[in-house]
Amino acid sequence: MASSIDLHPPIHWGQTSSTVSLRIGLTDVKYPKVEINQDSIKFQATGCSGSRGEQLYSFEIELYEKVDAKASSYKINDREISVSLQKKKNDSNSNVWPRLTKASAKLPWLKADFDRMTFSEDDSDDEQKKSMFNKNFNEDMYKSLRQDSRKAKTKGFLDHRTNWLLFYNLFQFIAYFWVFTRLTMYLLTHGHLKNGYKVVENPIKLCQALTILETIHPLIGFTKGDYLVPFFQFLFRNLILFIVINFNRQIQTSPIVPCLLFVWSFVEIFRYPYYGIRLLNKENRAITWFRYTFWIVLYPLGAFIEGLIIYKSLDHYRSKGYFSITLPNRANFAFNFVLFLQIYLVLMPFDRRAMVAPPNLSIDKIFRRLLSSTEKLVEEKAIEDWKVHQ
Numbered sequence: 117m118a119s120s121i122d123l124h125p126p127i128h129w130g131q132t133s134s135t136v137s138l139r140i141g142l143t144d145v146k147y148p149k150v151e152i153n154q155d156s157i158k159f160q161a162t163g164c165s166g167s168r169g170e171q172l173y174s175f176e177i178e179l180y181e182k183v184d185a186k187a188s189s190y191k192i193n194d195r196e197i198s199v200s201l202q203k204k205k206n207d208s209n210s211n212v213w214p215r216l217t218k219a220s221a222k223l224p225w226l227k228a229d230f231d232r233m234t235f236s237e238d239d240s241d242d243e244q245k246k247s248m249f250n251k252n253f254n255e256d257m258y259k260s261l262r263q264d265s266r267k268a269k270t271k272g273f274l275d276h277r278t279n280w281l282l283f284y285n286l287f288q289f290i291a292y293f294w295v296f297t298r299l300t301m302y303l304l305t306h307g308h309l310k311n312g313y314k315v316v317e318n319p320i321k322l323c324q325a326l327t328i329l330e331t332i333h334p335l336i337g338f339t340k341g342d343y344l345v346p347f348f349q350f351l352f353r354n355l356i357l358f359i360v361i362n363f364n365r366q367i368q369t370s371p372i373v374p375c376l377l378f379v380w381s382f383v384e385i386f387r388y389p390y391y392g393i394r395l396l397n398k399e400n401r402a403i404t405w406f407r408y409t410f411w412i413v414l415y416p417l418g419a420f421i422e423g424l425i426i427y428k429s430l431d432h433y434r435s436k437g438y439f440s441i442t443l444p445n446r447a448n449f450a451f452n453f454v455l456f457l458q459i460y461l462v463l464m465p466f467d468r469r470a471m472v473a474p475p476n477l478s479i480d481k482i483f484r485r486l487l488s489s490t491e492k493l494v495e496e497k498a499i500e501d502w503k504v505h506q
Contacts, residue, residue, distance in 0.1 A: 125165055125173040128229040129216045131203075136183070136213065138199040139229065141165055142173060145197060150190045152201065154182045155218075161197070167398060175225075178218045277338050281395055284329060289388040291323045296381035299374055312374030313361070320377055323384075324350075324357050353380070356422050359439070360457070364432045372424055379418040383411060423464055426457050433457065 126141040142163035151158040160174040179201070187202035203211050216226065295316045302312050330346035333339040361373055386407040393400050433439070439453035 123168075123171050123173050124175045124223075124225040125159075125161075125163070127175070127226045129226065130229040130231065131213055133211055134203055136179075136201040136203060136216065137229075138201070138216075140197040140199065142197060143195060144170065145192050148192060148197070150197075150199070152183070152185050152188045152190070152199075154185050154204075155179055157199065157201070159197075169399060177216065177226075180213045180215055180218050278395055281333070281338060282392055284326075285388040285392040285395070288323060288326065289385060289392070291319055292381040292384040292388070295319050295323070295377060296385060299378055299381070302374075309371040309374035310369055312371070313368045313377070316374075316377060320380075321357065324353055327353070352422070355460075356425060360426055360429050363438055364429050366432060367425060367429050370425075370428070372421055372428070376418060376421040376425065379414050379421065383414050383418070386410060419464065423461055426461055430454055430457060 128139045128141070130137050138157075140159065142161060142165055145161050145163040148161040149159070156176060156178045158174075158176045160172070162170060162172050164170055165173065182204050184202040184204055188200060190197060190199040192198075203213075205211060217223065298316050298319075299309070299312050302315050303309055327346065327350045331343050331350060334341055334343040334346075356376075361367055367373060386403060390400075390403050390407045393403065434454045439451075441449060441451040443450045
């Protein structure tokens, strides 16, 4: 079996002494391609299955035995796609298939439909066929159960992993939402953000410190993707928060610091729900649209404000000498923190270009996803307006 697309539709199969039937669980089918060969069946179509929404589904199955491709057929209706495969006569095994696939590996999206496991009453050796099928089927089931038992611990690990990631994303969403709400209330109450940093100092530090977990998760196999992008984001943000801002009381009273926290928190209150929904194998087009739309605007804005904060802090660190090491000393080593910040300002546009896309997502994919989400939202709004006017 081979497939270039990960999404497979649910399939139930049954058989008689002369045919094999498949029920493909897709609704609202568009652009179907069904290719029935004597030893395989290929399928591809756009449709809906469960709560996934409209997706592209495909599969390719190498059949247990050859079929008569010309006599086989398929039919598409509102609830499913029905496929009928005509068996070729073979006296050696009485035309009873113990399984649908040639390989014995268990496919999670392929199930046996026992209501359709019927045989012709005119067949003299009907009981023998049923007995043979049950024996072979039970052997396959036993092998599958053994494989499932071996995977039990792995499945338990995956469940704990998913629960932890859901908890982490939920916690970060609530924390960043609290920061955003608290800053908003402070602005509405006082009319300015001069001391807004002190209002949310501890929560924002906790949130940013916890983002180190986003570097650890891919390293220990909790998530897929690169660990370098979240690591550098953790490094850059915490350099600004825990060093540049934390040791400069003058910049803490500046309104540009709360503006930066506004940008950070607003981006994250869409990013973490987006990740949480993906963990549940679901998709919310509105959250996806907001996440990538605001990200395109707010990410460079946040980088600009970070650079402005560093620039305004240079005189403070030059006069105080914080984090700078001067000669002579025992290690015979010198470090100029102000020069380091100046170099960082120069290199900031280049290192941010490397992070301009989220992990495993290129710019063209972002705009394609954004365009797709926008089109679907417009289409749904048009349908709602049409229903109102009917």
